[in-house]
Amino acid sequence: MILNGIITGLIMGGILSLxxxxxxxxxxxxxxxxxxxxxxxxxxxxxxxxxxxxxxxIAILVGVVFCFAIxxxxxxxxxxxxxxxxxxxxxxxxxxxxxxxxxEGLMRAIFPRPSISLALPRIGxxxxxxxxxxxxxxxxxxxxxxxxxxxxxxxxxxxxGKSWQxxxxxxxxxxxxxxxxxxxxxxxxxxxxxxxxxxAIFWGSLYNLNLMTGWDLGFLGFIIAVVGGIxxxxxxxxSALIMGMVMSFSGYLLGGxxxxxxxxxxxxxxxxxxxxxxxxxxxxx
Amino acid sequence: xLLLPSLFVFKGGYLQEVTxxxxxxLIQGYVAWFLFFKSGQPFFGYSVTMAIGAYxxxxxxxxxxxxxxxxxxxxxxxxxxxxxLMFLSTSRARGFxxxxxxxxxxxxxxxxxxxxxxxxxxxxxxxxGGLTALVGYKTLYLLVIFLTAAIVAFFxxxxxxxxxxxxxxxxxxxxxxxxxxxxTRKYKILAYSIAGFISxxxxxLYVNYTGFIxxxxxxxxTTLYIFFIPLIGGSKVFYGPVLGALFVILIPELLVxxxxxxxxxxxLIFILVIVLLPEGLAPNIQxxxxxxxPKRA
Numbered sequence: 001m002i003l004n005g006i007i008t009g010l011i012m013g014g015i016l017s018l019x020x021x022x023x024x025x026x027x028x029x030x031x032x033x034x035x036x037x038x039x040x041x042x043x044x045x046x047x048x049x050x051x052x053x054x055x056x057x058i059a060i061l062v063g064v065v066f067c068f069a070i071x072x073x074x075x076x077x078x079x080x081x082x083x084x085x086x087x088x089x090x091x092x093x094x095x096x097x098x099x100x101x102x103x104e105g106l107m108r109a110i111f112p113r114p115s116i117s118l119a120l121p122r123i124g125x126x127x128x129x130x131x132x133x134x135x136x137x138x139x140x141x142x143x144x145x146x147x148x149x150x151x152x153x154x155x156x157x158x159x160x161g162k163s164w165q166x167x168x169x170x171x172x173x174x175x176x177x178x179x180x181x182x183x184x185x186x187x188x189x190x191x192x193x194x195x196x197x198x199x200a201i202f203w204g205s206l207y208n209l210n211l212m213t214g215w216d217l218g219f220l221g222f223i224i225a226v227v228g229g230i231x232x233x234x235x236x237x238x239s240a241l242i243m244g245m246v247m248s249f250s251g252y253l254l255g256g257x258x259x260x261x262x263x264x265x266x267x268x269x270x271x272x273x274x275x276x277x278x279x280x281x282x283x284x285x
Numbered sequence: 286x287l288l289l290p291s292l293f294v295f296k297g298g299y300l301q302e303v304t305x306x307x308x309x310x311l312i313q314g315y316v317a318w319f320l321f322f323k324s325g326q327p328f329f330g331y332s333v334t335m336a337i338g339a340y341x342x343x344x345x346x347x348x349x350x351x352x353x354x355x356x357x358x359x360x361x362x363x364x365x366x367x368x369x370l371m372f373l374s375t376s377r378a379r380g381f382x383x384x385x386x387x388x389x390x391x392x393x394x395x396x397x398x399x400x401x402x403x404x405x406x407x408x409x410x411x412x413x414g415g416l417t418a419l420v421g422y423k424t425l426y427l428l429v430i431f432l433t434a435a436i437v438a439f440f441x442x443x444x445x446x447x448x449x450x451x452x453x454x455x456x457x458x459x460x461x462x463x464x465x466x467x468x469t470r471k472y473k474i475l476a477y478s479i480a481g482f483i484s485x486x487x488x489x490l491y492v493n494y495t496g497f498i499x500x501x502x503x504x505x506x507t508t509l510y511i512f513f514i515p516l517i518g519g520s521k522v523f524y525g526p527v528l529g530a531l532f533v534i535l536i537p538e539l540l541v542x543x544x545x546x547x548x549x550x551x552x553l554i555f556i557l558v559i560v561l562l563p564e565g566l567a568p569n570i571q572x573x574x575x576x577x578x579p580k581r582a
Contacts, residue, residue, distance in 0.1 A: 033381070082560065089381035090327065093388075094516065095559060097509060101552030109545050215505075219392055226385065257400040264393035271386045272374045 003131050005248045011133075013244020014141035015206070018199030019221030020228070020236045021148060026071075026192035027225065028233070029168045030185045032079055032092045034192065036100040038218020040070050041196025043103050045204045048197075049116045056120065060201060064194050071193030074099060075186040083185075100218065104211055115210035118201060140202045147195065148237055164188065196221065216260075223267045305426055305494055307534045308433040312487035314514030314526040314533075319440050320480040321512065322520035323449075325456025326473060330371060330387035332508035333394045334364040334481050338488030339498050340398070340405060343413045348404070353415060357489040364485025365478050372477045376470075391508040395500040410499025413492055429494055436483055441523055443479070452476055517558050519565025528566045 019038055026034050048063035082095065108114065123135035155161035166174040167184045175181050200209060200217060224243050228235030243263060250262040313331050320326050341360030345351040351359075371390065375383045399407040416425050443449045451472050454462045462469050492498045510533050518529025536554070540547050562569050 078556070078560070090384060091559070093381075093384070094509075094512075095556060098552045098555035098559070101548045101555070103552075105546060105548030105550075105552060108548065219505075223385075223389060226382075257396075257402070260396045261393060261400050264389050264396065268386055268389050268393065271382055271389070272377070 001252065003129060005252050006245065007128065007131055007133055009245035009248030010241060011137045011141050011206075011244070012247055013241035014144040015199055015202045016217075016220060016224060016244060017144045017237050017240035018147065018202070019196045019217050020224045020240045021144075021151065021233065022192035022195035022199070023221045023225040024228075024233050024236045025151065025195065026189055029164050029188035030075065030079070030083070031168075032083065032096075032189075033089055033222065034079075034096045034189070035093060035218050035222060036074075036096040036103065037071070037193050037196040038200075038216065038221055039100040039103045039107075039214030040067055040193045041198075041200040041217060042204075042209050042214035043067070043070075043107055044193075044197030045118065045200035045209050046107055046111050046116065048201055049118050049204065049209070050111065052118060063201060064197050067197035068190040068194040070103075070190075072186045072190035075189035076182070079189065080182055080185050100215065104214060107211055107214075115208055116204065117208040118205040120201075120205040137206065140206070143198075143202075145237075147198075148233065151191075152233065160187075220263075223264070227267055227270045301426060303535070303538055305429055307530050308429050309487065309491045309494060310511065310514065310534055311526060311530040312433055312436055312490070313484060313511040314518075314530050315437055315440050316480045316484045316487065317512050318515035318520055318526045319444070320476055322515050323444055323456060324452040324473070324476040325459070326372070326476055326480075327381065327384035328368070328371070328387050328477070328480070329384050329508055329512060330368070330390045330394075331484055331511040332391050332503045332505070333387075334368050334484035335488035335491065335507075335511075336394055336398070336498075336503040337364040337367055338485030339492040339503075340411075341485075342415070342489040342492055343411050343498070344404065346415070347411075347413070353419070357486065357493075360489045361482045361485035364488065365481035368477045368481025368484070369474055372473060388505075388508070392505045395504045398500040398503070406499060408500050410497055410501075412497050414496065415493040417493060417496055425494060429490060432490060436487075437523075439483075448472065448475065513555060515565075517555070517565055519567030519569075521564060522567045522571075525565050525567040528570070532566065 019041060022037050022041070023034065026032060026037065044063035044067035047066055048059045051059035051062050078095070078099075079092070082091065087095075120136065123139060125132050125134055126138055127133075153161075155164060163174070163179045163184055166177070166179055167181045171181060174184075196217065199221075200213070203209065203213065203217065220243075224240050225236045227243070228237070228239035243266075246263055246266060247259050251259045254262070313335055316334075317331055320328050338357075338360040341363050342353075342356045345356035345359060346353050371387055375386045398405045401407070402409075405411065416428075420428070444453070451462065451467060454467075455469050455472060459469060514529035514533050515526045516529065517532050518527065519525035536551070537547055540550060543550075558566065
């Protein structure tokens with residue numbers, strides 16, 4: 001049972017780390033806490049479901065590209081202008097939650113079913129020390145970790161990545177040396193939403209997606225990022241894996257009802273005891 | 286203006302029920318106005334303090350057979366304790382982290398209510414006769430109006446006293462207030478106590494009026510709607526939350542025929558108001574009135 005719990009926890013944590021990564025990328029670069037990315041990601045998941053019977057690859061692409069575009073556009077026309085006018089975290093919290101309302105409403109209005117599950121291929125099963133795990137779950141975990149590594153490499157070894165770092169560290173200087181900071185912000189927001197969409201697609205194929213899943217993924221993504229030290233990508237991944245374990249074991253021991261109670265309780269405790277997160281963060285809220 | 290809807294009591298029915306909700310949420314809206322906007326305390330747990338007042342009232346009267354008024358009082362006291370504990374435990378953190386801790390509590394609480402289903406009824410909720418059974422629906426409606434007016438008057442009074450002015454000073458510049466030798470911690474605890482007590486009392490009143498509460502009524506969106514009341518209405522003027530409550534509670538009623546699109550409208554309206562009218566509705570309505578009637582200005 002223990003091994004089973006650990007594996008389930010790792011996989012849950014791995015999938016959750018995608019929206020966490022989304023929050024961390026957006027917050028790390030733009031300094032905006034975005035609570036809508038979960039809902040936007042699940043919207044992309046619904047789009048993928050809608051086109052799934054047509055062609056799987058295209059369906060996933062439609063969802064992810066759509067989310068990237070939405071992230072890009074909302075940053076461009078709404079969030080960056082407000083940020084330039086001097087909006088604080090509380091204001092962004094309210095605005096992005098309102099954006100979440102809009103996308104939740106759109107989902108309710110557009111899609112014929114309020115709850116879906118994505119039928120993606122399961123890629124066989126793998127046996128780990130007597131516990132059988134679906135290949136698809138392992139793939140999800142590896143994909144999440146791979147994405148993290150790719151983003152890290154991009155950030156440190158490419159021209160675009162360096163302009164991200166410059167923008168997040170010193171906005172005025174970055175502008176001065178000719179970096180198009182507005183574009184950097186928009187791309188970061190787009191990537192964050194696209195990551196949330198990939199997370200939602202995995203979530204939707206292992207569990208299910210409904211109108212509320214977006215909020216759960218968004219809030220979970222945000223609080224896990226906070227526990228890891230918001231904006232700190234490694235901290236985010238570690239805390240996602242730990243939180244996956246917490247969810248998995250509290251689910252086993254106390255039943256599904258208590259899963260999120262325990263999870264949120266731990267997060268509130270972390271906020272009280274170590275407000276900067278377990279690994280700390282360069283930026284503070 | 287506040288007393289105008291009391292006319293509905295004679296007509297009864299649907300309008301009375303809806304305006305009742307406006308009053309009950311107006312109480313919470315004024316709590317947010319007082320604690321967040323006037324005292325500058327980053328608190329987002331309004332649905333939690335409200336729910337504690339409501340659930341304590343039901344559980345104490347129904348399960349422990351306590352007298353109703355004692356239960357309402359204890360419910361309000363419990364809400365006070367939670368609000369003050371929230372403040373004390375997060376006093377090491379700053380700014381947005383404090384908001385997040387209380388906001389997470391607002392997410393956690395309905396889940397806790399669901400996990401404790403044998404006691405709280407979870408999603409299926411609890412029914413409650415309470416004051417409605419005691420004094421009747423119409424009397425209770427008038428009582429709600431009276432109490433709302435009294436609570437609003439109390440908040441206006443306290444903002445005019447020395448304590449209120451110190452709270453305003455804290456919200457404008459916390460450090461400076463400390464520097465001039467005032468014990469800001471004491472005043473903040475006082476602000477949280479007042480807010481917690483009134484919010485808890487308002488919650489108890491809510492459940493007496495509606496006769497029912499479930500985890501769905503106190504989900505995290507409730508806290509956001511409560512916070513939107515002073516934000517949308519305008520926090521600078523004292524009647525801002527009244528406009529906000531009318532807006533937040535009545536607009537959904539008007540949009541019932543297109544309920545499918547409710548959240549889209551709501552989200553867009555919130556964004557538009559925040560972006561275009563950062564001061565809220567009230568000051569702009571004032572300006573509009575002045576334009577329409579230049580002599581008075």
